[in-house]
Structure formats: C-alpha cells, structure tokens
Amino acid sequence: EVQLLDSGGGLVQPGGSLRLSCVASGFTFSSYAMSWVRQAPGKGLEWVSAISGDGANTYNADSVKGRFTISRDNSKNTLYLRMDSLRADDTAIYYCAKTVGHDSWGLGTLVTVSS
C-alpha cells in the first residue's frame, strides 16, 4: 500500500524559511516523479513543484520560482520542499503527491505565514 507521510509545517514569520518532508513507502520511490501541491484556506488546489524520479529535473510554479526548492533523497525515500522568503499568500496545506497525475496523496501539512 502506498503511504506518503508529509511533515514539517508550522507557523513562520513573513520572510522566513521552512523545510517540508515527505516519507514514502509501498512503492519503488526512485522510479516515480513526485510533486508538491498546496491548498490555501477555503481555496482550490494549486500545483507547486515537481521532480523527476532521479532528481535530475525539477519544475516550479511561477508563484514560487526562485523561492522554493524541491529535492529528494532516494536512499531515504524522502521528498523535500525548501521554502524561503515566505509570504502571507503561501499560507496553505501542503500535500506531497506521487507522479504528475497525483495518484496518491499525503495527509498534508499546514504552513502558516504570519507575524
């Protein structure tokens, strides 16, 4: 059974940084692209970043380009999202998801950017 355990969210001040993690199990992690998707309170889904299975290729939404960095450690079956220069409009639940078709999702981790 595929399991994605995302963590690392919390309260951070504007301009601050945070690193999210997602530990995967139940599938061959290195064989699949992974994504981060977020959902602001009461809003729809927004794709944030994606990374290829070998980590060689990364893709980012314009809204986070230059501020967020996606990475992965295939030896630890773990996906990361480093978030810098956080803004109030980055406040959201962040989900990790398997493949670009997002066939499995983590439970989500809440990031709140506020002073």
Add this chain to the structure above:
Amino acid sequence: DIQMTQSPSSLSASVGDRVTITCRATQGISNFLVWFQQKPGKAPKSLIFAASSLHSGVPSRFSGSGSGTDFTLTISSLQPEDFATYYCQQYKSYPLTFGGGTRVEIK
C-alpha cells in the same frame, strides 16, 4: 500555460441523480487528465486517470470521458458519500494545472 475551466462551480443534487461535471482545457491535452474527489478536511483522492480509466477501488458509478480539450466526469447514481468537491487536472505539460473545482451539495 494550459488553463482548466470546470463547470458548474457548484450544483445541488439528490441521492440517485445522474451528475455530470465538465472540464475544458485552453489547448489540446490528448487524454492527460485526472479527476479527484475531495471531502472537507481530507486530502484529495484520485478517481480517474488518463481521462477515462478508473483507479482501483473506485465505484463503477464514476466514469470519465473526453479527449483533446473537453472532458466530463459522470456519476451515474449519486450516493450520500459522493457529496464532495471534484477537481480536474491536466498533466500534459508544466505547469500542471487544476480546474477551479465543482462542489456537489445535497438538494
């Protein structure tokens, strides 16, 4: 970027009704489309991939169709557990993009 437009944004229906949700892409995406169901406070759940293929464990009352720019999600006989918000998403090209969602409410 490929924009995804869902309609309606919300609908009210009764148990047993047939429900259809549409999703339109601003350019052709072949069949690189998925549908999700999300209930309040929960993560999205994938229902359909490749526009019309049902994920394992998804009830057969759900079906998807379409190719190119126009797609539909149909629930043949709405059940109480189907009241939720539904999203489409294209994975033809980056940036990956979602529709705005369709909230299915109880009439």
